[in-house]
Amino acid sequence: MGNTSKKLAAKCTLLTKDEQKHVAATFRAASKNSExxxxxxxxxxxxxxxxxxxxxxxxxxxxxxxxxxxxxxxxNRFAELYVYNVRGTVDERMMVTYNSLGKDYNEEIELPxxxxxxxxxxxxxxxxKILKSSSSKRAQTWISKGFRGRACHVQALGxxxxxSIGGDMDSAQHHCTANQLSSWLQQNTLLKQLAELVFVNLYxxxxxxxxxxxxxMPTLPSLLPLPEGLESMPDYPAFIDLSHIxxxxxxxxxxxxxxxxxxxxxxxxxESFSTMAGRIIDQGPSILIIEDNxxxxxxxxxxxxxxxxxNFGGTEDSFLFTVAPKMRVYPATTYNDHYxxxxxxxxxxxxxxxxxxxxxxxxxxxNADPFxxxxxxxxxxxxxxxxxxxxxxSFRIRSLEVWGVGDKPVIDKDSDERxxxxxxxxxxxxxxxxxxxxxxxxxxxxxxxPL
Numbered sequence: 001m002g003n004t005s006k007k008l009a010a011k012c013t014l015l016t017k018d019e020q021k022h023v024a025a026t027f028r029a030a031s032k033n034s035e036x037x038x039x040x041x042x043x044x045x046x047x048x049x050x051x052x053x054x055x056x057x058x059x060x061x062x063x064x065x066x067x068x069x070x071x072x073x074x075x076n077r078f079a080e081l082y083v084y085n086v087r088g089t090v091d092e093r094m095m096v097t098y099n100s101l102g103k104d105y106n107e108e109i110e111l112p113x114x115x116x117x118x119x120x121x122x123x124x125x126x127x128x129k130i131l132k133s134s135s136s137k138r139a140q141t142w143i144s145k146g147f148r149g150r151a152c153h154v155q156a157l158g159x160x161x162x163x164s165i166g167g168d169m170d171s172a173q174h175h176c177t178a179n180q181l182s183s184w185l186q187q188n189t190l191l192k193q194l195a196e197l198v199f200v201n202l203y204x205x206x207x208x209x210x211x212x213x214x215x216x217m218p219t220l221p222s223l224l225p226l227p228e229g230l231e232s233m234p235d236y237p238a239f240i241d242l243s244h245i246x247x248x249x250x251x252x253x254x255x256x257x258x259x260x261x262x263x264x265x266x267x268x269x270x271e272s273f274s275t276m277a278g279r280i281i282d283q284g285p286s287i288l289i290i291e292d293n294x295x296x297x298x299x300x301x302x303x304x305x306x307x308x309x310x311n312f313g314g315t316e317d318s319f320l321f322t323v324a325p326k327m328r329v330y331p332a333t334t335y336n337d338h339y340x341x342x343x344x345x346x347x348x349x350x351x352x353x354x355x356x357x358x359x360x361x362x363x364x365x366x367n368a369d370p371f372x373x374x375x376x377x378x379x380x381x382x383x384x385x386x387x388x389x390x391x392x393x394s395f396r397i398r399s400l401e402v403w404g405v406g407d408k409p410v411i412d413k414d415s416d417e418r419x420x421x422x423x424x425x426x427x428x429x430x431x432x433x434x435x436x437x438x439x440x441x442x443x444x445x446x447x448x449x450p451l
């Protein structure tokens with residue numbers, strides 16, 4: 001069997017030596033030690049971990065369709081499908097897409113948008129299937145806490161990936177030209193990452209024990225971050241989905257994508273603005289996620305640590321988003337710098353949390369007192385393409401969470417001393433931090449253990 005693997009590997013120079021070993025082993029297993037793979041055998045081999053639609057698309061590429069369909073394929077053709085999807089040129093990826101959708105690669109042929117959308121959904125669905133069947137601690141921690149990877153949210157993820165092909169993600173699309181497909185394949189990094197991770201797993205590359213799930217290529221960031229702090233929450237009330245995490249994590253700066261740190265939940269820590277403020281101050285970049293009383297889920301990425309004060313903070317890395325009923329991201333316009341604001345116990349300025357826009361017209365406004373009320377304006381010049389995030393302009397908060405992203409920032413002694421000085425002159429902020437500390441102990445809430 002070892003000699004068979006070497007003979008197979010020698011047939012394809014597109015593969016690296018390490019890839020040759022793994023792909024040859026996968027080919028041998030799927031072909032039942034034959035020189036060629038039959039379609040039925042390959043579908044059965046991939047069956048448990050692949051969306052049935054993607055299985056059909058891939059067999060279209062491998063075996064063809066119609067009268068020219070081949071009953072089996074050799075090792076070279078099998079290896080080409082992997083190479084083209086993982087590190088192929090734009091032309092090679094275009095060819096795979098056309099052939100997988102049952103079309104000849106011809107720049108004059110337009111692809112039906114609905115077919116392309118289903119192709120994206122099948123890739124997203126296969127990725128989530130692989131995650132859910134993984135034994136890694138990373139994936140299982142999310143899943144065990146209620147992040148399920150539900151079909152409706154997986155479908156929304158695929159729709160969001162496909163919708164960017166036409167520029168305006170919410171305009172009606174019917175067909176896709178070759179030029180649009182080419183630009184889309186070059187610019188859509190999430191699609192490329194999903195496809196790479198799917199094929200790395202379908203072809204058995206990097207099969208080893210480890211935390212990553214699925215195992216990424218050495219240069220590829222993980223789409224699923226490491227969760228920190230959930231283990232100490234026995235009854236965690238998850239209201240977002242694995243697909244939402246993948247979508248949001250792909251849009252934050254890469255240096256923060258490896259870890260999400262659980263900071264605050266209105267269900268666990270109580271509906272208290274002071275408690276929320278105390279738990280998110282000085283925690284570095286974070287993601288705010290809100291579910292309104294109509295089931296809409298939305299929020300914003302704050303690239304700077306939250307702090308109490310009368311001024312706006314943040315940078316142009318900030319963005320707002322919605323994940324239900326659709327997944328959309330609204331990046332900064334740089335028209336103004338009203339990215340993040342948080343204040344409490346002041347008489348001259350609004351008390352609450354604001355992301356984008358102006359006071360009384362914010363992209364997201366969370367009221368400090370009474371906590372639980374919020375609003376989302378019809379328009380917001382801070383973020384490009386913005387549309388109202390909540391179902392109604394004013395809403396009740398059903399759930400609110402804040403996650404720190406990336407490693408917890410290290411605050412040096414000098415900055416601690418400066419903070420003490422600021423708190424001495426700001427008794428309201430000092431009271432909030434002291435209240436947050438008492439809340440931790442009175443509720444028996446422990447700081448999340450390091451992983």
